[in-house]
Amino acid sequence: MPLTSPVRTTGRLALGAMLLFAGTSHLTFARQEFSAQVPPWIPVDTDLVVLASGVAELTLGGALIAAPRRHRATVGWVVAAFFVAIFPGNISQLVTRTDAFGLDSDRARAVRLLFQPLLVLWALWSTGAWRSWRQRRASARVIQ
Template sequence: MSAGSTTVIGMSLLDSPPTSRPRTLARLLLGAILVFAGISHLTFARQEFEAQVPEWFPIDDDPVVIASGFVEISLGAALIAFGRGRVGVGFVVAAFFVAIFPGNIAQYVDGADAFGLDTDQKRFIRLFFQPLLVAWALWATGAWRDRSAPR
């Protein structure tokens, strides 16, 4: 493919445009997962999420879980709704995943059981999935690749 060509031959998933079907499906799926997770924060999994709030965090667990639930619903809805603002949304979602990572670490360090993570090994393995979520948000929205593109 030449620099000025619009023909796409032999394109890999990593090179596909942000509006490609795989990226769009990945963005919509991540959005749906975030909306579901946010709703679960507010309803049936509230105690499970409270187990992830670090003991050192200066705010009570329940308000943190409620606030993060609303944030997850908002971020998920933004992933689903915003095609044009996808780069900014992608960076915000990735930053959110980084921001909540200390909760995953605290769950491992404190040995807190939640979401079927009832052994240190399971809690440790889970830590490796957070960077994958960051990468998913950046790839699905094309945020990293298109970070300096004119909007």
């Protein structure tokens, strides 16, 4: 599959829309729910973390939707890194047994953890970031 295809484009736009929705909810109606995912060991005000991550999600969602083709792979890596960076919050929600977003059991919170790597893969696949990296690496080997 090429770096850009209708399926990849749909995936990228859907992920961008999801991040725009999540970012908006961070800043408005779900602020308290998102506070439950901020680990207690973070030495910053919980509400500030929620607001900052909401702004980051709005920015990343907009970048997924609007970035020119030549920048999409970079955006994909940044979005993937963001999903990795927020993973400790999901782990914290499990460890501290904090209910939020309907995750009211250890099993539900543990199952939610399984989806984070899928978001990382979705970001890398839908932007062509992983394939672009592999192609550059293969080209570098040929040149050597």
